[in-house]
Amino acid sequence: MVKILVLMKVIAKPVEMVTWTDLNGKLNPVRFKIANEDESISVIKRDKVLTIDKEKLAGNNMLVYKCQSVIKGSECCNAICISFYRGSTIIENIYSTNTTVF
Incomplete structure (x- = not known):
């Protein structure tokens, strides 16, 4: 039996995001900027969208x-929330099986 440790870091920070829309108005995220703890800025490029869910929070x-x-060289998953009411974008969490990401 193989056990895999999945680490999740809840961030809940506002981010700047670059998106494009198709002819039907569907948003497609490209990359986002997030402020690090040391006040530097990281640009994270989206490789693939896994799912898109509608939620009411x-x-x-x-x-x-x-x-x-x-x-940082490690494959991670993240959840990006786009609020229609506030017009804001929030990175909700980042999770990985590699501890070097955090």
Whole structure:
């Protein structure tokens, strides 16, 4: 039996995100900028969108994109929430099987 440790870091920080839309108005995230703890900025490029879910959090309709990215050389998954009511984008969490990401 093989056990895999999955580490999740809840971030819940606002981010700047670059997206493109198709002819139907569907948003497609490309990359986002996030401020690090040392006040430097990291640009994280989205490799693949795994799922897109509609959620209602605290009365706000949101789209939650679960994406795959490479952060510091390690493959990670992250959840990006886009709020329609507030017009904001939040990185919800980042999870990985590699401890060097955090």
